[in-house]
Amino acid sequence: MLPADLTAEEFAKYPPQARKLAVAHLAVLRELPLSFVPGLLRQLIEYDFMFPAERASLDKELAVLSALPVAEIGEWFHDFSQVRLTPANERLDWVGQPAQFTEQFSAYLWSTHQMDLFRSAATGYSERIREAAPPDAPATPRLGIAVIGQGVASSDVKLFRKLREHGTYFSQIDPDRGLERLLAVAAERAQAHPAAYAHWYVDGGKAASYSPELTCVSYEALTPAREWLLKDIEHEVQKPGMGPEELHSHLAKISPGELGMTGNGLGDDLLGRFQIKLLTEGSGTQIFSTTFAQWTAREVLRRAEALTLLVRFAPRQRERPMSELLSARAASTELDPAGSLIDADMGAYYQWINQQRLAESKRSSFVAWFEGHNQAVAIGPSLPRGAESSSRMDLTALVRLAAG
Amino acid sequence: MIRISPKRNLAELTGDRLARQLSLTRRDFLRDAAGLAMGSTVLGTAPYLLGQAPVRKKRKVVVVTFGGGARDQETFAPEGQENIPHLLSELAPQSSFYTHMMNQGILGHYVATASLATGVYETLNNFSVTPPEHPTVFEYFRKDLKRPASNTWVVAPSNGFNRIGESNSRLYGPGMGAGVILPKHLLKAATAGGGSDYGHLLRDNYETLVDAAPAGGSEVELEQLDRILKLSVDDFMAHARTVSSPDELSMYIVKRLMKEESPDLLWVTMHDIDVAHSGAYSLYVDAIRRTDRLCADLWRTIQSDPGYAGNTTLFVLPDFGRDSDTDAGGNGFQHHRTGGAASRTTWMMALGAGVREGTVYDRPVQSIDLVPTIGAIMGFSAKLSQGRPLSELT
Numbered sequence: 001m002l003p004a005d006l007t008a009e010e011f012a013k014y015p016p017q018a019r020k021l022a023v024a025h026l027a028v029l030r031e032l033p034l035s036f037v038p039g040l041l042r043q044l045i046e047y048d049f050m051f052p053a054e055r056a057s058l059d060k061e062l063a064v065l066s067a068l069p070v071a072e073i074g075e076w077f078h079d080f081s082q083v084r085l086t087p088a089n090e091r092l093d094w095v096g097q098p099a100q101f102t103e104q105f106s107a108y109l110w111s112t113h114q115m116d117l118f119r120s121a122a123t124g125y126s127e128r129i130r131e132a133a134p135p136d137a138p139a140t141p142r143l144g145i146a147v148i149g150q151g152v153a154s155s156d157v158k159l160f161r162k163l164r165e166h167g168t169y170f171s172q173i174d175p176d177r178g179l180e181r182l183l184a185v186a187a188e189r190a191q192a193h194p195a196a197y198a199h200w201y202v203d204g205g206k207a208a209s210y211s212p213e214l215t216c217v218s219y220e221a222l223t224p225a226r227e228w229l230l231k232d233i234e235h236e237v238q239k240p241g242m243g244p245e246e247l248h249s250h251l252a253k254i255s256p257g258e259l260g261m262t263g264n265g266l267g268d269d270l271l272g273r274f275q276i277k278l279l280t281e282g283s284g285t286q287i288f289s290t291t292f293a294q295w296t297a298r299e300v301l302r303r304a305e306a307l308t309l310l311v312r313f314a315p316r317q318r319e320r321p322m323s324e325l326l327s328a329r330a331a332s333t334e335l336d337p338a339g340s341l342i343d344a345d346m347g348a349y350y351q352w353i354n355q356q357r358l359a360e361s362k363r364s365s366f367v368a369w370f371e372g373h374n375q376a377v378a379i380g381p382s383l384p385r386g387a388e389s390s391s392r393m394d395l396t397a398l399v400r401l402a403a404g
Numbered sequence: 405m406i407r408i409s410p411k412r413n414l415a416e417l418t419g420d421r422l423a424r425q426l427s428l429t430r431r432d433f434l435r436d437a438a439g440l441a442m443g444s445t446v447l448g449t450a451p452y453l454l455g456q457a458p459v460r461k462k463r464k465v466v467v468v469t470f471g472g473g474a475r476d477q478e479t480f481a482p483e484g485q486e487n488i489p490h491l492l493s494e495l496a497p498q499s500s501f502y503t504h505m506m507n508q509g510i511l512g513h514y515v516a517t518a519s520l521a522t523g524v525y526e527t528l529n530n531f532s533v534t535p536p537e538h539p540t541v542f543e544y545f546r547k548d549l550k551r552p553a554s555n556t557w558v559v560a561p562s563n564g565f566n567r568i569g570e571s572n573s574r575l576y577g578p579g580m581g582a583g584v585i586l587p588k589h590l591l592k593a594a595t596a597g598g599g600s601d602y603g604h605l606l607r608d609n610y611e612t613l614v615d616a617a618p619a620g621g622s623e624v625e626l627e628q629l630d631r632i633l634k635l636s637v638d639d640f641m642a643h644a645r646t647v648s649s650p651d652e653l654s655m656y657i658v659k660r661l662m663k664e665e666s667p668d669l670l671w672v673t674m675h676d677i678d679v680a681h682s683g684a685y686s687l688y689v690d691a692i693r694r695t696d697r698l699c700a701d702l703w704r705t706i707q708s709d710p711g712y713a714g715n716t717t718l719f720v721l722p723d724f725g726r727d728s729d730t731d732a733g734g735n736g737f738q739h740h741r742t743g744g745a746a747s748r749t750t751w752m753m754a755l756g757a758g759v760r761e762g763t764v765y766d767r768p769v770q771s772i773d774l775v776p777t778i779g780a781i782m783g784f785s786a787k788l789s790q791g792r793p794l795s796e797l798t
Contacts, residue, residue, distance in 0.1 A: 110510040111527040115743040119733075161483065283738065284682035291683030298735060319679075319687055321648040326641070342686035350729070350736055357732055 002090060003037045004030050010095045015048035021062065028066045031073050034090065035083040035118065036125075038105065041098040049273045051197045053305035060133040076128055079121035083114055100249055135359035138307055139193045141381075142364035143403060144355045145182050146297075146348035147312040149370045150205065151337040159341075159370055160377040162349040167366070167379030167402075168387040174394040175372050179208055181396045182310055182369070187211030189308045197270075198307045200300050204293035204344075205314025215304075217275060217296055219289045219314065225259040226286050229279055233286075251280040274299070288316040290340050294347035301354040311351055312371070313344035341370075352379065365402035369395060378402040423745040423768075427504030430480045430751055431766045434501055443500070443765035443796060461715035463757065465778050466706060467671045468699060469520060470722040471513040471561070472678030473750055474692050475737060477729075480751070487692045490700030495720070495755060500763045500796060502752040507724040507771045511740045511747055516723040516771075517560075517673055518568060523775030523789025535567040538788050541775045542569055542582035545669050548784035554632075556582040556669040559657050561650045565673060573788070582671065585628060585661070587653045591644060593625035594637045633660040648694070651676040655698050659705055666711045669782070674698070680726065683738050703755060717759060717781055717797075719774065721752035754797055765796060 006029055011022040022029065022044055029037060043058055050058070068076065089108065094101040109115045149155070160169060183201065190199035190213035200215045201207065207218040229251075236242055236250055256272030259279075278299060284291035290313055297311045318336035348368040355364055365380035376395070380402035393401070434440045478484040485492055509519045512530030519526045522538040542556045558569050566589070570581025629635045647653050651674045658672050674695055680688035699720055706712045727734030728746035740747040752774070755761075758781060772791035779786040780798035 107529075110512075110743075113508070113525070113527075119743050282683075284684065288682060288684050294683060295735070316684065319684070322650065322653065323645050323648055326645045336686075339684070339686035339690075342689070343684050346685040346737075353729060353736075 001095070002034055003032050006030050006095070013096060014045055018045050018047035021047055021058075025062045025066050028062070028068070028073070031070060032065075033077050033080045033083075034085055034094070035105075035121075036077060036080045038094040038098045038101045041095060042102050045098055049270055051270070051274075051304040052195070053197075054303050056136065061129055064129060064132045076125065077121075079117070079124055083109070083118055083121070084112065099252060103248065137360050138305070138358070139195065139198075140189065140307055141360060141403065142306070142355055142358060143185075143189065143308050143399065144351055144364070144366040145186070145308075145310040145399070146344070146351050146366075146368040147179060147182065147310070147371050148344035148348055148368065149337075149341045149373065150313065151315045151335065152341050152370075152372075155338065155341055155370075157341060157345070159345055159375055160348070160368055161345075163352060163366075163368055163377045163379065165386050166352070167377050167385060168383045168389050170376045170378060170389050170391065170393075170398065171374055172390045172392045173369065173374050173376045173398060174392060175369075175374060176394065178369060178371065178395045179312065181394060182367075182399065183208065183210050183214075185396060185399050186214055186308050186310045190214055193307060195307070197304045200304070200306045200309045202293055202296045202300065202309070202311045203314065204289040204312060204316075208312075214308075214310075215271065217271075217278070217300075219292050222275060222279065225261060225275070226279060228259055229254075230286055254280060274303070288343070289314050290316045290343035290347060293344070294350055297347070297351045298354050301351070301358060305358055309351070309355070311347070313340065313347060315340040316343065365399070365404070367395070367399050367402050369398075380404050423504065423506065423749040426476055426746065426749045427766050427768070429476060430501075430503035431764050434480065434496060434503070434764050440496065440501060440762045440764045443760075443763045462668060463782055464668045464712055464716040465670070465719070465782060466702070466712075466716060467520075467719045467774070467778070468702065468721075469517060469671075469673050470677055470695060471517065471673050471675040472680060472691075473722040473725040473740060473747070474677055474695075475726050475728075475746065478689060478692055478737070487689055488696040490696045491720075491753070494700050495703060495753060498759075498761050499753040499755045500759045500761070500765065502754075502769050502794070503764060503766045504768045505721065505750050505752045505771055506768055507748050507750065509771075511724050511743065513675070513678065513723060514562070514565060514568070517565065520721075520723060520771055520774055521568060521671065522571065523772045523786050523791040525772060525790070533567055536571045537573070539571045539573040539576045539786075540569065540581060541778055541786065542669065542671075543571060543573070543576040543580045544775070544779060544784045544786050545782060546580050546582075547576060549782070551668065553579075553583055554665050555667050556671075557661050557665065557667045558582045558584045558671045558673070559654050559661065560584065560586055560671075560673040561588055561654055561675040562586070562673075568673075575788075582669070583632070585632075585657055587650060587657050589625045590629060590640065590657075591653070594629070594641050594644075632664060633657065634664050635660065649676045649691070651691075651694060651698055655702060658702065662705065662709060662712065669778075672702075677722075680737050681739060683735075685737060688737055706756070715757050717757050718755045719752060719778075720755075721771070721774070722750045723771070724748060725750045758797060760796065763796075769794060 006026060008023045008026060011019045014022060047055065092101050109118050186199060186201060190211060197215050199213060201210050203218040206220040207216050210216055236247055254276060256269060256276060259276060261272040278296055279286055282295040285295050293311055293313045297309060300306050300309055315335040315337040318334040352366045355366060363381055367376060367378045369376040376398060378398055378401060382404040383402060479488050507516060509516060509525030515526050515528055515530045518528060518536040521540045522536045524538040526536050528534045545551060545556055560568060566584055566586055569584040629637060629640055643656055644653055654672060661667060676691040676694055679691050703718060706716050706718060724740055725747045726737050726740045727742045728744055729736045731742045731744045733742040770791055773794055775789045776786040776791050776793040777797055780793040
C-alpha cells in the first residue's frame with residue numbers, strides 16, 4: 001500500500017486521540033511519500049502517551065503540512081521522493097506497525113547505500129519545519145543542573161573540561177546542604193511556573209526528598225522493573241530464531257503493568273510508559289546507573305522539553321575484569337565511584353548539549369557540581385566563557401548567578 | 405531512529421566539511437606531536453624507489469582492526485592524546501598515516517569487517533551468520549599464491565565472525581579461505597559451556613543482547629587449541645585467568661599463532677572498544693588505552709620475531725568512527741548509527757616493510773582500498789574488489 005491509498009479505516013486500531021489526529025490530517029498524509037510517512041506515523045501513534053510539549057510540537061508540524069499547497073508539498077518532499085523503494089517496502093504494515101517498519105526501513109536504507117540520501121532529506125525537512133513553525137519560547141528560561149561524583153572522596157581528574165569553555169569554573173563553592181539547596185531551587189521554579197512534566201528530578205540512585213511538584217525518575221525505584229526485564233530478556237534470547245529485531249519488537253510490547261509499574265507510586269500511565277522506554281530503548285540503561293541517568297536526561301529534554309532538570313548521578317556497578325570473572329572468587333556487586341565520576345562528567349556535558357538543542361537556548365543556564373566538593377561550573381547568559389573564579393558562594397547563589 | 409525531529413539544532417557542520425576537518429585535525433596534530441612529514445611534500449613514489457633495500461624474506465602482512473571506532477577527541481585530538489601514548493609516540497613516527505579514511509558502507513561491525521576483508525561494501529545482515537558475498541583477501545591470497553590453509557588466519561572475538569574467513573563466491577569457494585579462531589569459542593569450549601558469572605564475556609557484541617550465532621562444536625575448538633596453538637586446556641585457562649579482557653586473550657592467541665604457524669597473512673579484529681555501546685564513557689576510554697597498549701605490544705612482537713622482523717607490514721585501522729557529540733540523531737560516543745561524517749571518517753596506520761616512515765597522507769581514501777593494497781604488496785590480484793591500491797604503499 002502507498003500513502004495515496006490511505007483511508008480512515010486504516011487507523012482504526014490507533015489509540016483514540018492518535019486516530020482522531022490521523023483522520024483529521026488524512027488529506028495531507030495521502031500526498032506524502034512512503035519514505036517519509038511511516039516515520040511521522042511512528043510519532044503519531046504514540047500521541048495519547050506523549051508529554052504536552054511533544055503533542056504541541058506534532059500538532060504544529062501537522063498543521064504546517066496540512067496548510068501546504070500541493071505544489072509546495074512536491075518541493076518540500078522532493079528529496080524523500082528520490083529514495084528508491086521496493087514492492088516489499090509497500091507490502092509491510094507501515095500504518096499499523098510504523099515502528100517496526102522504520103526499523104526494517106532503516107536496515108534497507110543502509111543495505112542499499114541510501115542512508116546518506118535519506119539523512120540529507122531528513123535534515124532538509126527539519127530545517128524547513130523549524131523555519132515554518134518555530135518552537136514556542138519557554139515560559140521561563142531553562143535551567144539544567146547536573147550533580148556528579150556521589151561517593152567520591154577525592155579525585156585528581158580535571159572535571160568539567162568540556163563545559164568550562166562555555167562558562168565559568170568555580171573552585172570555592174560551599175558544598176553545605178548542596179543537593180538540598182538545588183532541589184529547593186527546582187521546587188521554587190516548579191511553583192512559580194507550574195506545568196505538567198515541566199520540572200524534573202532524575203536520580204541515578206535513590207531519590208532524595210523532593211517536592212511533589214517535581215516529576216521524579218530514579219534508578220533505585222525501577223530496580224524491580226529492571227530485574228524483571230533482565231530476566232525476561234534472558235528468557236527470550238534463548239528462544240530459537242530470536243534476533244535483535246525480534247527482541248526489539250518483543251520489548252516494545254511490554255506494558256507498565258507487566259513491569260509492576262501501576263499503582264505502586266511510580267507515577268501515572270504516561271510516566272510509566274516513559275520509564276519503560278528508558279529501559280527498553282536505551283542501551284546500557286538496564287545495567288549501568290550512569291547510563292540510565294544520562295539517557296533519561298536526554299529523553300526528558302527531547303520529549304518533555306523540561307524547563308527545569310536536575311540530574312544526580314550515582315555510582316554504577318563495577319565492570320569486573322576477565323581475570324576476576326574466570327576466577328573462583330565469589331561474585332559480588334561492587335560499585336565504581338571513580339569510573340562513575342568520569343561517566344557522569346561526560347553525562348553532564350551531554351545534558352547541556354541536549355538542553356542547548358531546545359528553543360531560546362541562549363537564555364538558558366546550566367550548573368554542574370562535584371557533589372560534596374568545592375568544584376562547579378556555571379553557564380549562563382551573563383557569565384564569561386572559559387573563565388575561572390575563586391569566589392565563595394553556596395549552590396543557591398551559584399544557580400541564581402548563572403540564571404543572571 | 406531515522407526521523408530527525410524538527411526541533412533539533414542543526415548547527416553541525418555538513419558531512420564533507422566535517423570529514424575534511426577531522427582529517428586536517430589529525431594531520432596537524434600528528435605533525436605537531438609526532439613530527440611526521442606531509443606525504444604531499446614528498447615525491448609521490450613508492451618507498452622502494454627511494455633507495456630502500458628490497459626485502460628479501462617472504463613478505464608478511466598483519467592487519468589489526470578495531471571493532472568499534474574511537475573518535476578523535478578520545479585519540480588524536482589534543483584532549484585525547486593521553487589515551488594513546490603508544491600509538492602516538494611509538495607507532496605513528498614509524499608509520500605512513502592516512503588521516504582521511506572513509507567508510508561508505510553499513511556501519512555494523514561484522515558487515516564492516518567483511519567489507520574491509522573483501523574490498524567491497526558488503527550488504528549482508530550485520531547480525532546474521534553469513535559469509536561475505538565477495539571473495540575475501542584470504543581467498544585471493546591463497547588461490548593466487550597457492551598457499552596452504554595454515555598460511556592465513558583470522559582472530560576475531562565475536563561468535564558472529566566465524567564466517568569471515570571465506571566468502572560464498574563461486575569463483576573461489578569453500579576451502580580457499582582463512583582459518584578463523586574465535587577466542588570466545590575457545591573459552592566456552594575450555595570451560596565446557598561456561599558459568600553464568602561470565603556469560604556476558606561470551607556475548608557476541610555490545611549492540612544487542614542477542615548472540616548472532618551459537619558457539620560451534622567444542623571438539624573443533626579444543627582441537628584448535630591442541631593441534632594449532634599447541635596449548636592444553638589447562639594452560640589456556642591458566643592464561644585466560646591472567647588477562648583483563650577478551651582483546652588481551654585475542655592477542656595471546658595471535659602470538660601463539662605467530663609462534664606455531666608463522667602465517668604470512670594474519671588478521672586480528674579487536675572488540676573491547678565497543679563497550680561504548682553500554683554508555684559508560686570511562687569503560688570506553690579504558691578500552692582505548694588497552695587497545696593502544698596491545699597494538700604496541702603486537703608491533704614489538706613482530707619486530708622481535710625473526711620470522712616477521714623486517715619483512716612485515718602492519719596495518720592498524722578502526723572499522724569506522726562513532727557519532728559526534730553534536731549530532732542530534734545520535735547519543736555521542738555511545739553509538740555509530742547516524743551515518744554522519746564522524747561515524748564514517750577514520751584513519752589508518754601502516755608500519756614496517758615498504759612503508760615510508762613518519763609520513764602523513766591526508767587525501768581521502770576508502771576502507772575498501774585496504775584489500776587491493778595488500779594484494780599489490782603481496783603479489784596477488786584482488787580482482788573483484790572495488791577499492792584501489794594505495795600508491796604510496798605499493
